[in-house]
Amino acid sequence: MNLSKRILVGGPVAAALALGAAAPAFAQVSGETAFVFNTLSFLMCGFLVMFMAAGFAMLESGMVRSKNVATICVKNISLYSIAGIMYYLIGYDLMYGIDAGGYIGSFSLFWSPDDTAALADAFPTEDAPGYAATSDWFFQMVFVATAASIVSGTVAERVKLWPFLIFVVFLTAVIYPIQGSWEWGAGWLDAEFGFSDFAGSTLVHSTGGWAALMGAIIIGARRGKYGADGRVNPMPGSSMPLATLGTFILWLGWFGFNGGSQLALGSAADAVAIADIFANTNAAAAGGVIAAMLASQVVFKKVDLTMALNGAIGxxxxxxxxxxxxxxxxxxxxxxxxxxxxxxxxxxxDKLKIDDVVGAIPAHLVCGIWGTLVVPVSNSDASFGGQIVGIIAIGLFVSIASAIVWFALKATIGVRADEEDEDMGLDRAELGMEAYPEFGAGSQRI
Structure with missing residues (x-):
């Protein structure tokens, strides 16, 4: 994700450009004004993406059983914090310190903004007015936290807190930045194959999905989830209203996720593009909800709320x-x-006995692959071959790297809670508290 990689397509964007050239009212703004608007776009959209951390926390809290809700909240606020620290320490330079067409960036420590240089040469042309360096860092950082949040929901209710957070350190500091550099850092996938992923169906969501899948396989399913006879035992979440609220928060945050990835708001063309992105993002979510409701009616003979919620995310x-x-x-x-x-x-x-508590693997991994594959249908600059290469390369790298970390943690400090702790609930076992203490310990039986 950088300004030099932004692609302006036809239709409304081209019309805006033509209008800007023809009418004085749409004359190009000054370089300094464009600089301000570009920076403001990064910051405002970054705020929205940061709010997605609350959405994940609420969605996951509603989807887990009440005896694990406080632990989920701790995981979500701590993983967001870890993502910010690790992206500062090593992640950003590893992702954007890569040579054009390269495979890995710089392992320099302690990224620091170069806003003095940016301001000194901020407005070389009206077409590339620039933006505050720290605003770009902030916008990129909140994306890293999103990938980590995906893992949290999948392995909930049986993974121990500290081993999970250690995994997050490796994911946000090394795994995510390396694969992200291959496309958004102008690395080999971008240079050699023209791989296209505007806002991260693969680079963010499938990456989180692959890491979650490896965790679910290596850690194993929750106790009692799958019977010896192959039966799947439902484990209803604690609060469907909370899960619904979390989904709406994610939906709202996604406007910043996709809209901010235009990476500029310094011209009429950029403003039109962001408006189009907002509208398309909203339409896709609505389509996902209705399609999931219809599909669940056909498959399960009833409308399943959890399917509708994950349909929106998908x-x-x-x-x-x-x-x-x-x-x-x-x-x-x-x-x-x-x-x-x-x-x-x-x-x-479920047939494969892969226990995904919140349905993150279908919504983020499967739909991330689908969204990346379909790009060439609407964007002629992308090719199916390049998209497939990118999906496979990133899938293999993230899966192997994640599996190594999960296995290392399992072999050393252990990743899975004891059976007694899992049955009691991780809130009391690891935190010594309950999310809903007024219900009393006697209510924590499922």
């Missing part, structure tokens, strides 16, 4: 790889396919 993930080029109708279809994929993937995981 639709959002699906459009994230290319939220600018599609039409509104196309966005609804892209999101709708994502919603159907969520409904189909959940029972498949």
């Amino acid at each position: 639709g959002l993930v699906s459009i994230t790889a290319e939220p600018l080029a599609p039409t509104l109708g196309g966005s609804i279809l892209i999101g709708g396919v994502g919603g159907v994929l969520v409904v189909l993937a959940v029972p498949l995981l």
